[in-house]
Structures are given as C-alpha cells and as structure tokens.
Amino acid sequence: MFLDKTFNKVKGYIKINVFGFFVERFLNLALKENISLWNIKKSDDATVIAYANIYDYKRLVAIAKKTGCKINIEEKIGVPFFILKHKKRKTFAVFFILIAFAIYFYGLHIWKIDIIGDFDFDIENIREELYAENVKVGALKKSLDIDDIKNDIYMRRHDIAWIGISFEGTTAIVEVVEANLKNENELDNIPCNIVSTKSGMVYKINTLEGTALVESGDMVESGDILIKGIMSSQYAPDRYVNSKGTILLKTWYTDRLKMPFERDIISKTGRSKNKYVLGLKNYKINLTNNDTKFEKYDTITLSNRLTLFGKFELPIELTKVTYQELNVDTIVYTEKQAIDIAKKEVEDAIINKIKNNGEIIDTKIDTQISGDGVTVTVTVECIEETGIKQKLEGV
Amino acid sequence: MRKKERAEKSAREKVGMILDMPLDMIKDCSRMTVIGNESILLENYKGIMEYEENVIRLSNNINVFGTNLNIEEITDDDILITGKIKNIEFEN
Numbered sequence: 001m002f003l004d005k006t007f008n009k010v011k012g013y014i015k016i017n018v019f020g021f022f023v024e025r026f027l028n029l030a031l032k033e034n035i036s037l038w039n040i041k042k043s044d045d046a047t048v049i050a051y052a053n054i055y056d057y058k059r060l061v062a063i064a065k066k067t068g069c070k071i072n073i074e075e076k077i078g079v080p081f082f083i084l085k086h087k088k089r090k091t092f093a094v095f096f097i098l099i100a101f102a103i104y105f106y107g108l109h110i111w112k113i114d115i116i117g118d119f120d121f122d123i124e125n126i127r128e129e130l131y132a133e134n135v136k137v138g139a140l141k142k143s144l145d146i147d148d149i150k151n152d153i154y155m156r157r158h159d160i161a162w163i164g165i166s167f168e169g170t171t172a173i174v175e176v177v178e179a180n181l182k183n184e185n186e187l188d189n190i191p192c193n194i195v196s197t198k199s200g201m202v203y204k205i206n207t208l209e210g211t212a213l214v215e216s217g218d219m220v221e222s223g224d225i226l227i228k229g230i231m232s233s234q235y236a237p238d239r240y241v242n243s244k245g246t247i248l249l250k251t252w253y254t255d256r257l258k259m260p261f262e263r264d265i266i267s268k269t270g271r272s273k274n275k276y277v278l279g280l281k282n283y284k285i286n287l288t289n290n291d292t293k294f295e296k297y298d299t300i301t302l303s304n305r306l307t308l309f310g311k312f313e314l315p316i317e318l319t320k321v322t323y324q325e326l327n328v329d330t331i332v333y334t335e336k337q338a339i340d341i342a343k344k345e346v347e348d349a350i351i352n353k354i355k356n357n358g359e360i361i362d363t364k365i366d367t368q369i370s371g372d373g374v375t376v377t378v379t380v381e382c383i384e385e386t387g388i389k390q391k392l393e394g395v
Numbered sequence: 396m397r398k399k400e401r402a403e404k405s406a407r408e409k410v411g412m413i414l415d416m417p418l419d420m421i422k423d424c425s426r427m428t429v430i431g432n433e434s435i436l437l438e439n440y441k442g443i444m445e446y447e448e449n450v451i452r453l454s455n456n457i458n459v460f461g462t463n464l465n466i467e468e469i470t471d472d473d474i475l476i477t478g479k480i481k482n483i484e485f486e487n
Contacts, residue, residue, distance in 0.1 A: 028443055031470065038466075038468050041466075
C-alpha cells in the first residue's frame, strides 16, 4: 500500500471532481475501460471526488462527455507537476544535482584513517606504511586492493603480525596486531651474560650458572656485566652457558625541593564563559563574541569535527572555548608545616620513581632553612633486583 | 436452451462439490469480506447502480447502507467500501 502510494507520487496523479446526474454510469464506464480510480467520495450534492492517474485524464474527459458529466481537476499531485512548476528554477535544479553528485563523490573516498590496536611502535610509522600503499586521505576506496596492501605490509614489516583494513562509510579502520618479537625462549637457550640495568652497590649475588664477575660491596654501573656466560676450568676447555642468577643492588635516590613559606594555591571559582568558533579549513568564524573579563583564567579548547550521519566527516570544525575563572590564594606556612609538606612531596616523587621494584630500607632527610623558604633533601636507600640477559657476543 | 443451461450449471456445481471448491467459484456470486463496520471488500460485484453518501447499490442486488461511504479502491472485479456501515442488504 505504501509502496503503491509512493510509486503513484512519482508517476503523478490528479484529484478530479465529477459533477452530474449519472456519476455511477461514469464510474462504471471508466472501470470498463480499465481506468483505475481510487478514494472515491461522494459529497452531498451530485459531485464525486476521485483520484486518477494523469495519463488517464483524456479518456476520463471523453467518458464524462459521453455520460453528460462535468469534470474538473482539483489538485495535481506528484513529481511531474513539481518539475513543471519548478521548470524555470534551473539554477536550483543544477545545484541540487551538483550537490547530490558531490555527496556521492565524497562518499567514494577515504576521509579519515583510524588506527586501532595494541602496539609499541609509533602510530606515524603505520601511517607512513599505509601512505606508501596509497591508503591516504582522499584516496578512492574502490581503487584499493586490500589483500595486496596487506601482503605488501607483511613483507616489509615483520613486527606486524596481522593487519585488518575495513571501511565504515568514509572512515578506514586499520587494526594492527603486533608480532611478539621479544622471543624470551630464545634467550633461555643460548649462551648469554647477565648485565645490570641500574647503578648501585651489589648487596647480594646468587649465581646459579655462569661466572660471577662482581661480589657484594662492588659498585656497578648500568650495563656492566654481572654474571658472565663462560665457565672456565683448569681441567676442561671454556664452556659457554646460559647464565642464571639473582642480583640484589643497593641503590640510592636523592631528590630536592625548595619550599617557600608563601605559596599560591590556585582554585577554580566555578564561574566560566563559553565561546564558540566555527572553523572552515583556515578560516575561523566567531559565533559568540564575548571575550573574557576574568583576571586569571584557564582556557579549555574542545574541537569537534562535524559529521553527517555519524560517519561522513565534513571539513567544518566546531570549537568550544571555555574560560574558567581562577582564584589565587596565598597561604603562609610555618617552618614545620613547610618542612612536612616538602618532605611528603619529595618522598612521594621518589616512591613513584621506584614503583614496586624495590624495598626501601633507609630514608635520610636533610633540611636547610633560608630566608624565604626551606630546602628539603631526601635520600632513599633501597634494595632492588636487577639483571637482564644479554646474548654473549662472538659465540 | 434454458434447460441446457441449468444442466450445465448443476454439472459445474457437482464438479465443484467433488473437488471441494469454494462456493463463490462454483456459483456466480460475489464474495464479501467485512471488517467490523468499517470496510467491505466485495469481489465479483459487476457494477455500481447508485452511489450516494449513505447508500451504495451494486448491480448484483447487494445494497450497502451507512454514512460517509467511500469507495477506497475499485477495479473491474473488486470494490473496497469504507465508512461507517450500518446495513448490508440482499435484494432477491
């Protein structure tokens, strides 16, 4: 039914008004001639209102003449009449078609490349690879042979295990899975040294395999060999082994902070002002013209690309600039308070640096009071495990 | 002539009865589908005798009474009448 109506609209139909004493005869004759009529309604006087297709109108007039009825067109509905009505508006039609084509044309291209996945290497790296394969903004979607592109990338990049390219509207979605090249099993079977990753003093060394080059109390630098993968013996030739062992290092971390007695605390007052800017490539149009009158403020800029139907990106950017008023309070600390705050801040910073790798065994705090503040130096002594396997060179 | 016709008709009926065909196919009469008091679909109606706002008389002696009667769709065989139907009458 709905489809019928739409199809009729495209073909065009008319609402007719038949007046006469023998409208029944008119209807019967029209039906005999296979003229389709619908929604026939009789009004109180001798008129009948009906709908008919336009191409039947001439025949309807002939039948009306035969039956002695008067026929009038009340309304013309449909596309043909619309075109007739707007025939003179050529520019409109031209631009309408042009825009329709433009939207279609734009839909054929890639306008955004989304790279998703969990990988360590730079995202720009993948972008370059894709660019080399012609997957770039503005490329025709149809011209890309995805299997070919994938193969080429696999050939060039061994650190990519899998790559998937799919299109969602004008957005190309590239999924990347990184190959696990850090093959730890490999290092477990070949001769290798254990080297230090940190600087410090050797606290304890426990060698399971290999020759220890250091002992407790030795100072080591990052990169020094701790356990060598060569076993020497008086009675046998040198033997290359896969070193094993645990090394505990005593390390020191020092941090210093100068804490003034007067400190500015910045807080938001809660008052803010919004400004909207419409950006079209390099042009910017201010939609709201209110510059902030705040004395101190934070500026938060939020840019949003406008999209059509959620997928098709327009080259229009709507930027919302929010000014948030700030309030500056000056707080004066006593000597003790300043030291406490500085101590806590420095300690937190150091603990953050160590994370969970080590155990803190000693903390030394040194305070030095000068005219306008206090300098707090914190030295933390901790024990950390170190050592990483490194392939033995020349084997 | 008439006799022959009658014989033929009965033969058709018989065949229809054996084959379990619907009555409107066997007999030359119309089939009516009534939905509430809102619409009637008449198949095989033959023609319109009279069309007023409150009555539609059809050539096969069926009269539909009501108010605001519209002929929503009409073809050579079928007619769909909508409106507020009060009465369906057979003239025999």
